Amino acid sequence: MSKLLIVGTVAFDAIETPFGKTDKILGGAATYIGLSASNFDINSAVVSVVGEDFPDEYLDLLKKNNIDIEGIEIVKGGKTFFWSGKYHNDLNTRDTLDTQLNVLADFNPVVPESHKDAEFVMLGNLHPLVQLSVLEQVENPKLTVLDTMNFWMDNALEDLMKVIEKVDVITINDEEARQLSGEYSLVKAARKIEEMGPKYVVIKKGEHGALLFHKDQIFFAPALPLEEVFDPTGAGDTFAGGFIGYLARTGDISFENMKSAIIYGSNLASFCVEKFGTERMQSLTGEQVDKRLDKFRKLTQFETQLD
Amino acid sequence: MSKLLIVGTVAFDAIETPFGKTDKILGGAATYIGLSASNFDINSAVVSVVGEDFPDEYLDLLKKNNIDIEGIEIVKGGKTFFWSGKYHNDLNTRDTLDTQLNVLADFNPVVPESHKDAEFVMLGNLHPLVQLSVLEQVENPKLTVLDTMNFWMDNALEDLMKVIEKVDVITINDEEARQLSGEYSLVKAARKIEEMGPKYVVIKKGEHGALLFHKDQIFFAPALPLEEVFDPTGAGDTFAGGFIGYLARTGDISFENMKSAIIYGSNLASFCVEKFGTERMQSLTGEQVDKRLDKFRKLTQFETQLD
Numbered sequence: 001m002s003k004l005l006i007v008g009t010v011a012f013d014a015i016e017t018p019f020g021k022t023d024k025i026l027g028g029a030a031t032y033i034g035l036s037a038s039n040f041d042i043n044s045a046v047v048s049v050v051g052e053d054f055p056d057e058y059l060d061l062l063k064k065n066n067i068d069i070e071g072i073e074i075v076k077g078g079k080t081f082f083w084s085g086k087y088h089n090d091l092n093t094r095d096t097l098d099t100q101l102n103v104l105a106d107f108n109p110v111v112p113e114s115h116k117d118a119e120f121v122m123l124g125n126l127h128p129l130v131q132l133s134v135l136e137q138v139e140n141p142k143l144t145v146l147d148t149m150n151f152w153m154d155n156a157l158e159d160l161m162k163v164i165e166k167v168d169v170i171t172i173n174d175e176e177a178r179q180l181s182g183e184y185s186l187v188k189a190a191r192k193i194e195e196m197g198p199k200y201v202v203i204k205k206g207e208h209g210a211l212l213f214h215k216d217q218i219f220f221a222p223a224l225p226l227e228e229v230f231d232p233t234g235a236g237d238t239f240a241g242g243f244i245g246y247l248a249r250t251g252d253i254s255f256e257n258m259k260s261a262i263i264y265g266s267n268l269a270s271f272c273v274e275k276f277g278t279e280r281m282q283s284l285t286g287e288q289v290d291k292r293l294d295k296f297r298k299l300t301q302f303e304t305q306l307d
Numbered sequence: 308m309s310k311l312l313i314v315g316t317v318a319f320d321a322i323e324t325p326f327g328k329t330d331k332i333l334g335g336a337a338t339y340i341g342l343s344a345s346n347f348d349i350n351s352a353v354v355s356v357v358g359e360d361f362p363d364e365y366l367d368l369l370k371k372n373n374i375d376i377e378g379i380e381i382v383k384g385g386k387t388f389f390w391s392g393k394y395h396n397d398l399n400t401r402d403t404l405d406t407q408l409n410v411l412a413d414f415n416p417v418v419p420e421s422h423k424d425a426e427f428v429m430l431g432n433l434h435p436l437v438q439l440s441v442l443e444q445v446e447n448p449k450l451t452v453l454d455t456m457n458f459w460m461d462n463a464l465e466d467l468m469k470v471i472e473k474v475d476v477i478t479i480n481d482e483e484a485r486q487l488s489g490e491y492s493l494v495k496a497a498r499k500i501e502e503m504g505p506k507y508v509v510i511k512k513g514e515h516g517a518l519l520f521h522k523d524q525i526f527f528a529p530a531l532p533l534e535e536v537f538d539p540t541g542a543g544d545t546f547a548g549g550f551i552g553y554l555a556r557t558g559d560i561s562f563e564n565m566k567s568a569i570i571y572g573s574n575l576a577s578f579c580v581e582k583f584g585t586e587r588m589q590s591l592t593g594e595q596v597d598k599r600l601d602k603f604r605k606l607t608q609f610e611t612q613l614d
Binding site (some may be wrong): 023217218225227250256257259264265299306 | 396397414490492493494503512516518524525526527529533534535536547556557559563564566571600605606607608609611612613
């Protein structure tokens with residue numbers, strides 16, 4: 001059984017969308033990645049940090065989903081990272097209302113012994129130096145995937161570039177790809193980013209799907225057209241968790257297999273947005289995932305009569 | 308050999324993009340639709356109107372592409388419809404600088420005898436009453452496709468609704484689908500538009516591809532990720548021409564075959580934007596189209612290992 005190591009935030013979110021609002025609920029990149037990857041039969045562990053205010057039931061939820069939480073440090077007297085945001089009416093843009101780093105400010109990640117030999121490593125969105133530290137503690141991974149965002153491009157570009165140089169795959173959104181590369185065309189942007197280090201570039205376009213680039217090859221996974229998007233929080237992390245979870249489960253890191261991996265990523269993300277926070281991911285069954293995979297197939301597979 | 312009847316503008320365009328600008332060049336919805344559909348072995352005819360200022364070489368160009376131009380009225384002393392526009396830097400939006408209706412103001416379309424029995428009818432963007440008149444002159448078409456735009460929703464909604472009620476397929480862009488239906492979700496928008504008449508709804512999303520809806524079925528054709536988009540003018544019409552051209556060529560109007568039809572539409576549109584105006588479409592070969600179809604296949608076709 002493949003081992004997957006995940007680093008990222010485990011946090012409280014307070015979310016407001018046109019459909020309602022929540023108090024502090026379970027959130028964080030590593031949470032979404034872990035829950036998403038738990039849909040595959042793999043051995044995953046999360047490295048993160050929370051405060052003493054973090055409820056046991058949330059930790060139990062991760063354990064219940066076969067996620068090893070030994071690497072989640074609980075800081076005595078500390079407060080858990082908190083993010084609060086409000087989505088605009090089109091759900092494509094949001095304002096951050098509040099960010100409290102709390103215990104994240106002095107986070108020094110320690111990879112548990114059990115997962116130092118993890119074949120798959122997912123560096124969820126966090127300070128690039130934290131990501132780098134995790135990468136240095138892992139012995140000889142088969143595939144490393146980096147997720148990051150514009151905040152680190154604006155505030156810690158030099159550190160970020162050091163991580164980008166070392167990973168196999170980077171997943172970022174279209175605007176971030178443009179910012180990082182200085183190219184408007186995503187084809188050109190991906191090529192420039194490959195020159196920075198990663199052999200594979202995944203560009204997430206939200207409701208417009210995701211693109212996978214490797215040298216001259218391109219693959220596109222659509223987002224499933226939905227009647228309602230309830231809450232986009234965590235969709236990108238869920239996508240990343242499905243991507244690396246599928247690769248870890250199959251053990252095949254070829255470009256052909258990465259095609260299926262981003263389809264699985266889109267598949268899982270399409271569930272995530274159906275309810276607030278992690279709610280939908282908590283109730284998700286393998287049967288539902290399989291059924292929706294069939295929808296993705298019908299959505300994109302075709303046979304022509306002329307060639 | 309199937310007959311395809313096309314109504315739409317045959318016009319002069321003056322275009323400015325970040326990459327350059329043109330004087331008056333050949334343009335118009337019916338021109339792009341006709342050139343695109345001419346990539347299939349069908350018998351097509353254009354119904355339109357031009358002024359005495361319209362160059363013979365442009366008419367010869369259409370004839371050379373096996374387009375019957377008997378239905379293009381040439382108004383003595385009249386001036387040809389003229390549109391001028393300037394694209395913004397992202398090429399997704401544009402400003403109209405000038406619109407001169409000229410001979411289009413009093414256009415009374417006459418379908419040539421040879422094509423009154425056309426099995427396929429493409430109503431390109433024009434005043435809905437002109438589209439309606441063409442529809443009424445055709446005897447018993449197998450498939451009718453309507454393209455329109457927000458201008459007619461704003462200025463001639465009642466007439467537009469009469470055409471929408473009568474056609475089998477409508478092709479509009481995402482913003483227009485939202486305006487017409489009052490729904491933000493494209494899934495809901497398509498359902499509402501189906502209730503207005505069309506059995507099939509095609510929603511064009513430009514660089515984000517196109518969606519085909521029919522009852523509970525959805526298919527998605529991506530746009531080909533391109534290094535450079537030179538000039539988006541006519542891409543939507545080229546898409547529509549490829550869609551109906553493929554259907555006319557195969558004679559199969561099933562949902563399954565429409566999937567391939569929108570792939571062909573995307574395929575042809577991806578060439579159109581590579582040069583100014585109709586330039587790229589004029590030099591396009593069947594071999595190039597086939598080769599790019601293979602790119603579309605690689606872009607979207609996948610096989611998973613888990614199900």
